[in-house]
Amino acid sequence: MASALTDKLSRLVKEMRGQARITESNVQDMLREVRMALLEADVALPVVRDFIARVKEKALGQEVISSLQPGQVLVSIVNKELAATMGEGVADINLNAQPPAVILMAGLQGAGKTTTTAKLAKHLIEKRKKKVLTVSGDVYRPAAIEQLKTVTAQAGAEWFPSTPDQKPHDIAVAAIDYAKKHFFDVLLVDTAGRLAIDELLMAEIKDLHATLKPVETLFVVDAMQGQDAVNTAKAFKEALPLTGIVLTKLDGDSRGGAALSVRQITGAPIKFAGVSEKIDGLEVFDADRHAQRVLGMGDIVALVEQVTKGVDMEAAQKMAEKLKSGDGFDLNDFLAQLQQMKQMGGLSTLMDKLPAELAGKAGQVDMDKAEREIKRKEGIICSMTFKERKNPALIKATRKKRIADGAGVQVQEVNRLLKEFEQMQTMMKKLKGGGLMKMMKKMGGMKGMKGMMGGGMPKLPF
Template identity: 60%
Template structure:
């Protein structure tokens, strides 16, 4: 998300970095570029005008501290104003009501409501330790009821059954009664969507809202629809007392205009981002962290949180002990590392949070984010015998052909894998000898890419 905007703003801020002082003249050029970057990102025009005006006003009145350059001051102003535009701070779900807290999900058909109910159910169970019940009040699309039932089983929350011949309000009231009697903390209600806003849709959701008195009414919207997402959010907000927005499919949105416009247009906070298809791919929305990503400064806080939550600590300790004892790094360890990266949301999720990645060319970035390559690497390793994984040096001609055939790959790909593994093995050897600082100092993502100085095989799986 925000790839295009991030690249444009980074270049603009680079140009002003070398200025001796902030003046009307040099700020004017930078603001023109910022305005164009935001418009190209599909940010609403009134929002762009207000944003540029606030940045100009602050930049011309800002005192440059002795330990900061004018460029650094300008970057700080842009960062602060982006954060303010998106809501200043994370807006948590308000569930501190008498249980069960009802969360009503609204939105158009195809926005990702049902999937988001499953993701939110998982998030509440795992992160907030809540007992969650989900129910579908979408009686017009029987497949939605079946889909939610499947998702509920996958994410480990309870599903309350409903039928297409029932009335939505009756379904929701029965689910609420069940939740009260069985000690549930949260009830998530999936509602029917339409292909466009209509009176019947709004009247039905308003009836549900009156019957349930929800603690939260979340509007779920596809971020890739850009300005349409903002206009739809505005229409729903006029009909319902929305408490927040969930932006879905943000991993496929290179512009990010909806995220930058919705708060300003509706006054409602973005509470979550859907960042992928998996049920774990839901992130709380932190404006300050997103602003940092847009400006190419990464999001190390979220990355550390992801690592702490997803990485197998026991496995990591075993790996460290193994290296410390000089037992070496083998292909089974290599496969474990691939799986750990997968747990973190794949390479794309990892790279989006690293500082400076917006300077990597778009084509190279797309290549680095290709998770299919990870699957191929794992398939090749899985096609090896335990002995081959522990002692890769024995993999020669006939073994390579057998592994390639078993994994649906080629001998050339097996050779490339072994070369990548040898390079990583050398890095791990330096790590075991205490050379971590030197190792990190040599880390360069671009060197891992063909044509970027890496010769097609870098020190890692990408």
């Protein structure tokens, strides 16, 4: 996420913290570096100027100069102004309307409107307990209609059919009529996009807006676009009364400028951020927390939320009861542990939320290799029979060869997995006997996770 900007700013944060005394001279030096980092990250020039002016005014005030820890106060000011540039706090989605509340999705082709529409549907169903209908007004790209149908099903929402020979206006009227008759709470309307701004696109979306009278008009923009995102934002702002922004591909290796620019250019708050390609990869955007991430301070709150969401509490309880009753830890349980890690969003998305000092160490680890290892182990266990998973002692030479062939790996990898499983089994026996504290000491705290994820994997730095 905005790796280049984060690297530069987190390095500056360390330097700022080390300043024993703040003077006009060293503030100017710091701000010059911040300005360069922001410009290189494709933040729009007017936004950079405004940001630097606000930081400078506060940094040269009595608040910093008289402080016992001026470096930390300066970091706090930069953090606060970054958050202010992106909108401060959380801007909630507005559903205060006579049902169905209509949400219009606008943006260029390739920004991720269709998948974002489905992700938003899932969010509204799970977090707001709403009955959601989606419809596609993109009659120029038949694949877009089918794509929305597919991702809407994945989200657990209902899809309203449309065809390329219909007019977007007629589709909108039919969809809203259907939504009213079938008591839907929310209607999400995916619109056509172009590779560039054109008059036809803007005329069409203006007509849709007038027809639907949406409670929310969300501008979907690719966070990796940089300056192009700013130009697109200006054009859509002039055509539509935008109520919010959705930043997509925030997990990509973007320069990060869009997040800092579009809010100020459009005046509309950033409401959501796409953080992965998965259907649940949409987060409510929190400007304060995002500012901390950009400054390399991490986002521990989001990390805890992600881990908690990924943990199946019911499965964990069953595992505890199974161990307590004396039933052994088998390969089915080991597989469940590996799958739990995938549900948490994978190692790389977890690392993204760690503070820069920890994530920097993690960056030296090949996360892709680590995630491939987990998938390989999953494949090996899935190549075993039910009896073999329940009783790994059955797995001798001929069975190992069959399992290796089924998983497309070497026999040595099957042996390695069985050895790691035995280590995990020993740990679980100690859990049953109440030796948790002793086990944690031997594991060296969280480093024991290495055992769960495999000795062949790089060691995590925490």
